[in-house]
Structure formats: structure tokens, C-alpha cells
Amino acid sequence: MTEQVVDADGVRLSDESQFLGRTRELKELRADIERAGLDTLAGRKAPRARVLLIAGRPGSGRTALAEELVRAVADRYDGVLRARLSEPDGTPVPVADVARELLTALDVPAPAGAAEDDLTAVLREALADRRALVLLDDAVAAEQVDALLPDAPECLVVAVSGGPLTGIADVRPCTLGGLDTKSALELLSRHTGSVRITVDPRTAEGLVEECQGHPAALMLAGGWLAARPKAAVADLAKQLHAESDEHSPLSRVFKLVYASLPAAAARTLRLLSLAPAGLIDPHTASALVGCSVADARSALDDFVALGLLHATDSPLPQYEVPGCLYPMLKALADTQDRPAELRLARARMLERTVRLLQSSRAITETDSTDAREKLQAMPRSVRFPSPRAAEDWLRLRRPALLAAARLAVADGELDTLARRLMSQLVRTMVAHFGMKAAAPDLYVLHGLVLDVAERRALPREKAAALLNLADLDAQTGRTREALARYRAALDAGREANDPYATGRAMESVGGAHLELGDYDRAADWFGRALAQRLARGERAEAARLYGRIAAAHTYAGHYGEAVRNWRAALAGHRKNGDVPAHARALSELARVQEYAGHPEECLRTCQDAVEWARRAEDVRLLAALQLRLADTLDRLGDPAAAQLHRGAAERLLGEELSQEESGSQQAEEPKQDADACEIRSTSAED
Numbered sequence: 207m208t209e210q211v212v213d214a215d216g217v218r219l220s221d222e223s224q225f226l227g228r229t230r231e232l233k234e235l236r237a238d239i240e241r242a243g244l245d246t247l248a249g250r251k252a253p254r255a256r257v258l259l260i261a262g263r264p265g266s267g268r269t270a271l272a273e274e275l276v277r278a279v280a281d282r283y284d285g286v287l288r289a290r291l292s293e294p295d296g297t298p299v300p301v302a303d304v305a306r307e308l309l310t311a312l313d314v315p316a317p318a319g320a321a322e323d324d325l326t327a328v329l330r331e332a333l334a335d336r337r338a339l340v341l342l343d344d345a346v347a348a349e350q351v352d353a354l355l356p357d358a359p360e361c362l363v364v365a366v367s368g369g370p371l372t373g374i375a376d377v378r379p380c381t382l383g384g385l386d387t388k389s390a391l392e393l394l395s396r397h398t399g400s401v402r403i404t405v406d407p408r409t410a411e412g413l414v415e416e417c418q419g420h421p422a423a424l425m426l427a428g429g430w431l432a433a434r435p436k437a438a439v440a441d442l443a444k445q446l447h448a449e450s451d452e453h454s455p456l457s458r459v460f461k462l463v464y465a466s467l468p469a470a471a472a473r474t475l476r477l478l479s480l481a482p483a484g485l486i487d488p489h490t491a492s493a494l495v496g497c498s499v500a501d502a503r504s505a506l507d508d509f510v511a512l513g514l515l516h517a518t519d520s521p522l523p524q525y526e527v528p529g530c531l532y533p534m535l536k537a538l539a540d541t542q543d544r545p546a547e548l549r550l551a552r553a554r555m556l557e558r559t560v561r562l563l564q565s566s567r568a569i570t571e572t573d574s575t576d577a578r579e580k581l582q583a584m585p586r587s588v589r590f591p592s593p594r595a596a597e598d599w600l601r602l603r604r605p606a607l608l609a610a611a612r613l614a615v616a617d618g619e620l621d622t623l624a625r626r627l628m629s630q631l632v633r634t635m636v637a638h639f640g641m642k643a644a645a646p647d648l649y650v651l652h653g654l655v656l657d658v659a660e661r662r663a664l665p666r667e668k669a670a671a672l673l674n675l676a677d678l679d680a681q682t683g684r685t686r687e688a689l690a691r692y693r694a695a696l697d698a699g700r701e702a703n704d705p706y707a708t709g710r711a712m713e714s715v716g717g718a719h720l721e722l723g724d725y726d727r728a729a730d731w732f733g734r735a736l737a738q739r740l741a742r743g744e745r746a747e748a749a750r751l752y753g754r755i756a757a758a759h760t761y762a763g764h765y766g767e768a769v770r771n772w773r774a775a776l777a778g779h780r781k782n783g784d785v786p787a788h789a790r791a792l793s794e795l796a797r798v799q800e801y802a803g804h805p806e807e808c809l810r811t812c813q814d815a816v817e818w819a820r821r822a823e824d825v826r827l828l829a830a831l832q833l834r835l836a837d838t839l840d841r842l843g844d845p846a847a848a849q850l851h852r853g854a855a856e857r858l859l860g861e862e863l864s865q866e867e868s869g870s871q872q873a874e875e876p877k878q879d880a881d882a883c884e885i886r887s888t889s890a891e892d
Contacts, residue, residue: 227389262382265422265530294484384419397428425513482609493558725762749778789818
């Protein structure tokens with residue numbers, strides 16, 4: 207049986223079934239939803255969403271309780287949004303990142319590179335007319351939750367935290383302790399079966415007391431007993447009692463479970479602490495450990511049975527390191543594995559991720575012979591059965607992939623792999639999602655590329671990253687920020703002696719000045735870029751730049767200079783044999799002649815442009831020229847001829863619209879140009 211990255215027919219591991227206990231807490235939480243807030247009691251309309259807080263130690267079942275509450279009341283709301291506010295190691299997730307994830311879930315475009323305040327404002331606006339239920343898990347501070355609260359009283363926010371969130375008004379925390387004895391015993395019996403509990407109920411109750419009713423500790427205890435069908439509950443209780451009371455019940459049970467693992471399994475478990483964002487799939491585990499994908503998945507399933515991992519509710523096999531166990535796994539890896547071994551495991555994981563991204567992108571390039579050959583040369587274990595399967599994998603693993611890029615850059619010792627990873631991630635996201643949809647993630651990735659380029663003194667990559675970031679800034683209206691980055695890219699391009707980067711940066715500086723209304727500077731920078739293109743003999747680019755200079759002079763009202771440059775552009779397009787560009791340049795020249803008050807010249811140029819537009823088969827341009835001819839003839843006192851040209855324009859547009867409507871039924875979304883966003887680096891190639 208071949209191993210494939212996507213197990214389309216795999217069996218999803220079942221949840222630990224129905225929720226246990228917490229009856230009183232659930233009742234109180236549901237009552238809190240209904241109770242009048244302080245604003246209502248004061249006769250004011252509540253300005254923001256109601257916030258319910260579930261507080262407890264990691265492993266206390268706080269997230270499980272929140273999910274059960276959400277399940278119970280979800281039918282009252284339009285939809286449910288979920289977000290985690292901290293990393294597995296406890297590091298707070300930036301509010302901007304959380305807001306972006308929530309906007310993505312709402313299918314609302316998030317401006318690439320937008321500041322935190324802008325993103326939270328867009329989020330509040332998106333939720334203003336909705337009745338949404340928002341679950342914010344693992345909150346570290348009140349500021350995180352406060353920034354994400356919808357300005358909609360009909361919404362409900364359920365926050366999960368380790369303690370009170372001081373600073374958020376009208377919040378009453380539901381603080382969790384241990385499970386009640388009955389529920390704790392039932393949780394144990396689900397792992398051990400009821401016989402071992404009923405034959406020695408007092409010892410079982412003693413074990414629950416030893417674990418202080420802590421759900422995560424009881425899960426581990428149940429897993430330990432389930433793996434030993436002949437062991438009695440008293441055996442485990444005795445071993446736990448012998449452990450030092452200085453440690454928490456969870457750490458004592460974990461220590462016993464870990465000590466019982468074979469050496470190979472123990473090493474695998476330790477290395478899972480290296481998984482980005484605490485999310486693991488069989489390929490991640492396989493690369494970390496250096497085993498087959500099948501063996502890795504078997505080991506992960508065994509860990510789930512022992513309570514050491516959680517299987518996520520997803521269509522593809524993916525697992526999560528429980529937050530309460532992560533610090534202990536990290537400490538074990540740091541003390542029992544040499545730094546070189548951990549770095550090697552991380553490098554293997556990143557290398558496997560790069561291969562998977564290459565495969566995911568290659569399967570979309572069905573019209574490329576090189577891509578098909580490259581795909582066939584890859585091991586079967588990293589191939590995808592279809593483009594849809596590759597996209598599903600990319601969407602599921604996206605948080606882990608972005609986290610992998612951040613961790614690789616933060617490591618500082620794996621920059622070559624980090625650069626390859628980010629290059630492939632950028633190109634794969636564009637191939638599957640398109641440039642526009644992927645823009646927020648691309649902004650983050652280009653920022654990471656810039657960090658590595660500055661650290662390693664790589665001016666060529668620095669220029670490329672700055673150009674990409676500036677382009678995204680410009681697309682979202684941050685023109686002044688884009689201008690500053692284009693200038694920095696120009697400096698880096700000159701340092702690298704990279705003519706592409708310097709020429710692109712000079713033209714982009716001109717474009718930014720044009721957008722800001724500084725037309726003279728725009729024309730000057732376009733002229734600098736033109737001089738470089740002419741020196742390099744790049745005739746097509748030079749002709750295009752003559753047009754940009756002409757446009758800047760047109761905006762500035764320098765019609766004589768605009769006409770001169772459009773004529774230079776026309777000469778260039780004619781030499782290059784570019785019929786569509788020649789037609790468009792004639793059209794723009796006619797526009798300038800019209801602005802300059804020369805209708806006879808405009809008429810003659812328009813007539814020439816019509817002929818070139820026919821040769822180019824550009825129906826829209828042809829229709830626009832017919833309308834311009836009509837306006838010019840009106841000014842020259844020939845309304846009858848003008849009416850004829852307007853009728854011709856209407857017929858052309860009607861035919862074009864009819865063709866578009868018939869073609870749209872079969873049209874597919876055009877493939878995005880991944881190279882437009884590719885990280886340009888000779889040392890980060892496939």
C-alpha cells in the first residue's frame with residue numbers, strides 16, 4: 207500500500223465522546239447569558255458583546271467546557287468563530303494575527319500588512335450586523351480579549367483563560383476546579399472498562415483524589431491503565447502515592463506514563479515539542495523522528511490512546527500537543543536530547559515541508575512538462591492524488607506552515623532552509639489561493655525574508671523583499687510607506703549591483719510619486735528607469751516607460767512633453783511589432799491632443815488608432831475610440847457623423863457583453879502568476 211500525504215480514505219479518530227460533568231458550571235454559564243448586564247439595569251443599551259469567562263489551569267477541562275457551552279447555544283447565533291490567543295509555549299499571539307484569522311473565517315478581506323487598530327476596526331465592522339458566537343481560547347491578558355470584542359450586543363464572546371481578565375467590564379468568571387467524583391470515575395472507566403472500577407471502588411475514588419479530579423491527569427491515568435489490561439487501579443494509585451507531593455498531580459501522572467514508554471516512543475514524544483504551533487501530522491512526526499509515515503501515524507494514534515495527544519476534528523489526520531503537557535515535553539527535549547540532535551530533527555522537518563510544498567505547487571501546473579517530470583521524480587509519500595487534495599492539505603496545515611516559517615527564522619541557524627521554505631510557501635499559496643487572497647500571509651512571509659536578508663547581509667534578497675512588501679503596501683493604499691520601502695529597495699539593489707531590482711525600484715518610486723500627485727518627480731524617476739532600460743537595450747520596457755512619462759506629464763498639464771513622449775512610445779512599439787500596445791498608445795495620444803485643444807489632430811490620431819485596434823482585435827478599445835471620435839466630431843460640428851460612431855460603439859459593446867455572458871459559463875479562474883511574488887534569490891531555488 208503506497209503512502210500518500212493525503213489519506214483521503216483514512217478513518218478519523220473519534221472524540222472521547224460525550225461531555226462529562228460540569229453540570230453546575232454549565233447551568234451558571236447559560237444563566238449568565240440571560241441575565242441583565244449592568245448597562246441594561248442602568249437603563250442603557252449594552253454597547254458591546256456579552257463576555258463569559260471560563261478560568262482554570264491548563265488541563266482543567268476549561269476548553270472542553272467552553273466547547274460544550276458553544277455546542278449547547280450555537281443554534282441561537284448566526285455562526286461560531288474560534289481563535290487561540292496564545293502559542294503552545296504560552297507566548298501571546300499578536301492581536302493583529304488573531305483579527306486576521308477571524309476575518310478569514312468570516313470571508314472578509316483583510317488588508318495586507320494593516321495595523322492592529324485597522325484590522326480590529328474591520329473585524330468590528332464585519333460583526334456589527336451579525337449575531338455571532340466567538341470563542342477566544344487561551345487568553346493571556348484582558349487587552350487581547352478587549353481588542354477583539356464586537357460592538358454588537360447580540361454577539362456573545364466566550365473567553366478561556368488561566369485567571370480573571372481584569373479590565374473587561376461586566377465579566378463574572380466561572381472558575382474550574384476538579385471534576386466531581388462520579389464524573390471522574392466515569393472518565394476513568396471509559397479507558398479501563400467498568401470492571402476494574404467497580405471491583406475496587408474505594409481505591410478508584412482514592413486515585414481520583416490523588417489526581418485532584420484534574421481531567422488531564424485522569425486522562426493520562428486512564429490511558430496508563432488501558433495499556434495494561436492486567437494492572438489493577440491499586441497498582442497505579444500506589445505508584446502515584448509514592449511520588450513526591452511537591453509536584454502537581456498532572457506532572458506526577460505524566461512522569462509515570464512517560465517512564466513506561468519504550469525508548470523510541472519516548473524520543474518521538476519529546477520531539478513532538480518541536481512541531482510548529484503544536485500541530486502535528488504524520489509527515490511532521492515522520493520527519494522529526496526519521497521513520498516512515500505509516501510508523502509515525504501509528505505512534506501518534508498510540509499517544510492519543512494514552513492521553514498524550516489530541517486528535518483534531520479535521521478531515522485529514524492532524525494531532526495537537528495538549529497545552530498542559532507542552533512545557534513538560536519541551537523540558538524533556540531540552541534535557542535529554544543534545545542541541546545538535548534537536549537542530550537536525552528541526553532541519554529534517556523543514557526539508558520535508560519544503561518537499562511537500564513543491565509537490566503541492568507542482569500538481570497545479572498540469573500544463574508544464576517540467577513540473578510533471580519533477581512531480582514524478584518525487585517519492586510517492588510526498589505526492590498528492592489531485593490538486594484539490596493538495597489545496598485541502600495547504601488550508602489545513604496553513605497555521606502550522608506559517609508557524610514553521612516564523613520558528614525557522616527565529617532559530618537563526620537554519621536560514622538557508624528558512625529561505626527555501628518561505629520561497630516555496632509564497633509560490634504555493636499564490637498557485638492555490640491567488641495573489642489577492644494570499645496577500646495577508648504573503649506580507650508576513652516577505653517580512654520574514656527581509657529579517658533573514660538583513661541578518662545575513664544579502665542585499666539582493668533584501669531588495670526583493672522590500673519590493674514585494676512595498677507592492678502590497680501600495681495595493682492597500684499605504685503609498686507613503688510603499689515609497690519609503692521602494693527607496694530602500696533601490697539602495698539594496700544598487701548594493702547588490704542588481705539591474706532588475708534597481709530598475710524596478712526606480713519605476714516604482716515614480717509610480718508612488720504619481721499616486722501622491724507629485725507628477726514632476728514621477729516623470730523624473732520614470733526617466734531614470736528609462737535611461738537604464740535604454741542602456742541595456744530593453745526596447746519593449748523602454749517603450750512602456752515612455753508611456754508612463756507621458757502619463758505623468760499629462761497629469762501635470764504639460765501636454766507638449768506628453769505628446770513628445772507618446773510619439774517616442776509609438777516608435778518603440780512599432781519597432782517591436784507590438785500591435786496592441788501601439789493601438790493603446792495612439793488612443794492615449796489622441797486623448798492628450800484633445801486635452802491640449804487640438805480636435806483636428808485628435809480626430810486624425812483617433813482614426814489611426816481605430817485601424818490599429820482592429821488589427822489588435824481589441825473590441826473594448828475599438829468601442830472607446832468610436833466614442834472619442836463621436837465626441838470630437840460633435841465639437842467639430844458634425845453631429846450626424848458623431849451619431850454613427852456612437853451607434854458603432856454600442857453595437858461593439860453589445861457584442862462583447864454577449865460573448866462574455868456565454869463564455870462565463872465555462873470559464874475558470876485564471877491561474878495567478880506566482881513569479882510575480884516569488885522570492886528572487888539565486889540561493890533559494892527549487
